[in-house]
Amino acid sequence: MTRKAAVIGKPISHSLSPSIFGFLANRLGVTDLEYTAKEIAPEELAQFVERFGRELDGVGFNVTIPHKESIIPLLNDTAIEAQAIGAVNVVHRTQKGLKGYNTDVYGILRTFEKHGVSLAGKNAIIVGAGGAARAVAYALGMKNAAQVILLTPNQERAHALISAIQPHFKNTRFESCKDWSDLKPEKKSEAWSLIAQSTPLGMSSQPKTREGIPASDYFSQLQGLKFNSEAWAFDLIYRPEWTPFLEESKKQGLLPIGGLNMLIEQALETWRVWFGIKPAAELGDYLRYRPIFLTGFMGAGKSTIGPLLARELGWAFVETDQEIVREAGLSIPEIFRLKGEAYFRDIENSVIQKHAFQPRTVISLGGGSLIHPKTRDLLVKTGRLVLLSADPETLYHRLKSTSDDRPLLAQLSEEERRRKIESLLKEREPVYNLAAFRVDTTSKTPEQAAQEIREKLL
Numbered sequence: 001m002t003r004k005a006a007v008i009g010k011p012i013s014h015s016l017s018p019s020i021f022g023f024l025a026n027r028l029g030v031t032d033l034e035y036t037a038k039e040i041a042p043e044e045l046a047q048f049v050e051r052f053g054r055e056l057d058g059v060g061f062n063v064t065i066p067h068k069e070s071i072i073p074l075l076n077d078t079a080i081e082a083q084a085i086g087a088v089n090v091v092h093r094t095q096k097g098l099k100g101y102n103t104d105v106y107g108i109l110r111t112f113e114k115h116g117v118s119l120a121g122k123n124a125i126i127v128g129a130g131g132a133a134r135a136v137a138y139a140l141g142m143k144n145a146a147q148v149i150l151l152t153p154n155q156e157r158a159h160a161l162i163s164a165i166q167p168h169f170k171n172t173r174f175e176s177c178k179d180w181s182d183l184k185p186e187k188k189s190e191a192w193s194l195i196a197q198s199t200p201l202g203m204s205s206q207p208k209t210r211e212g213i214p215a216s217d218y219f220s221q222l223q224g225l226k227f228n229s230e231a232w233a234f235d236l237i238y239r240p241e242w243t244p245f246l247e248e249s250k251k252q253g254l255l256p257i258g259g260l261n262m263l264i265e266q267a268l269e270t271w272r273v274w275f276g277i278k279p280a281a282e283l284g285d286y287l288r289y290r291p292i293f294l295t296g297f298m299g300a301g302k303s304t305i306g307p308l309l310a311r312e313l314g315w316a317f318v319e320t321d322q323e324i325v326r327e328a329g330l331s332i333p334e335i336f337r338l339k340g341e342a343y344f345r346d347i348e349n350s351v352i353q354k355h356a357f358q359p360r361t362v363i364s365l366g367g368g369s370l371i372h373p374k375t376r377d378l379l380v381k382t383g384r385l386v387l388l389s390a391d392p393e394t395l396y397h398r399l400k401s402t403s404d405d406r407p408l409l410a411q412l413s414e415e416e417r418r419r420k421i422e423s424l425l426k427e428r429e430p431v432y433n434l435a436a437f438r439v440d441t442t443s444k445t446p447e448q449a450a451q452e453i454r455e456k457l458l
């Protein structure tokens with residue numbers, strides 16, 4: 001029997017959870033776990049929870065925006081830290097019903113441990129007062145920080161956070177302020193040991209504050225603050241990995257910590273909640289460095305952008321078509337002519353299987369590799385699948401000189417080739433849509449496309 005797990009939210013297509021949990025399941029040899037992303041609207045939540053509670057093969061699910069708070073009254077039980085924080089990001093189905101957890105706190109504590117952050121009796125700042133800020137505040141309370149100040153223009157939200165968290169920690173004093181100037185030595189004589197950034201400011205979708213101030217200008221106000229000689233700057237954002245906040249913090253001599261480790265640790269803890277076993281720590285490294293697969297139509301740029309991206313990352317590069325030629329001892333047109341496409345797709349599948357869990361590798365796939373259902377499932381589960389696209393006319397021109405070497409376009413007139421490209425693109429669109437995201441290379445240099453992939457990936 002398959003066991004079922006999911007991530008629920010709306011929107012959900014951006015979620016990294018299916019690829020993270022698919023990758024974990026594969027590495028750990030858990031072959032019966034089916035992990036899916038489900039778009040659930042607020043009005044569908046109660047029904048989903050009730051149904052999942054009854055499903056005997058349901059293991060649990062991850063919860064993301066906008067359900068992290070509203071799910072609590074629908075569950076049978078909630079762990080203490082999730083109650084205090086007022087947000088659940090993991091649900092486990094047990095004999096006694098559905099229990100909610102917040103594994104973000106754990107992710108933050110593990111991140112502090114990894115970086116040797118010691119906070120007992122020290123002072124810290126949290127920028128923002130949303131759900132993630134609540135988890136940071138709870139973790140700082142657990143670490144016995146002396147004082148935690150929330151910096152946010154939204155004082156109402158800050159006060160609600162303090163009312164929820166303060167009663168759990170007698171050694172830590174939580175306060176709030178509206179402006180950077182309230183944190184300067186003239187107003188607060190303390191030196192800070194940590195500043196945690198828990199707003200989305202600095203993600204590519206949020207380059208500016210609501211007042212239109214660019215993230216780097218906003219965070220340059222760190223300059224006026226007094227930090228201890230060893231002090232940390234922790235940005236919860238994990239995409240991109242290097243943020244304007246970290247850049248400004250580094251200029252001030254703070255020790256930078258990005259959000260990726262927290263994301264990975266909360267996922268490993270989710271696994272423990274569901275299966276009772278904590279995956280080995282090195283799995284975190286596999287997640288961080290799991291391979292990047294480039295897919296897309298022939299001519300979309302896989303063979304040019306792939307090696308470039310690998311070089312920039314310092315990773316290995318594999319081109320599956322070249323490996324197939326080596327393995328079969330025949331050229332690709334010969335394989336198609338003498339053995340047929342099905343034979344080609346089978347060898348392609350075995351080559352991809354071989355590299356699917358190879359960390360620090362960029363893998364350029366053949367244009368039609370996703371057609372094979374086994375390959376498709378494997379790629380969606382295991383890797384970071386990136387689609388390179390271009391408009392049909394651009395593809396036609398890029399492929400003009402090499403069409404005769406390409407079995408699917410050889411021996412066609414110009415007009416037939418154009419039509420063939422368009423029909424193949426249309427046919428493959430549903431499988432191309434399985435990619436985590438697409439990069440349109442039509443009017444980009446290979447360097448620009450590689451840069452865009454790096455920015456969008458973890």
Ligand code: NAP
Pocket residue numbers: 104107128129130131132133152153154157198199200201203206208209210236237238259260262263264266
């Ligand atoms: P949230 O509940 O919506 O809270 C966002 C906070 O940021 C609020 O204080 C909000 O202020 C403020 N804010 C929103 N847009 C802003 C802007 N343009 N400039 C300045 N402040 C802004 O979100 P969340 O769940 O706390 O998530 C916050 C960030 O943490 C996200 O980037 C998320 O990706 C990251 N995160 C990372 C991890 C991880 O594992 N690394 C886990 C969870 C979250 P208002 O109160 O005025 O709206």
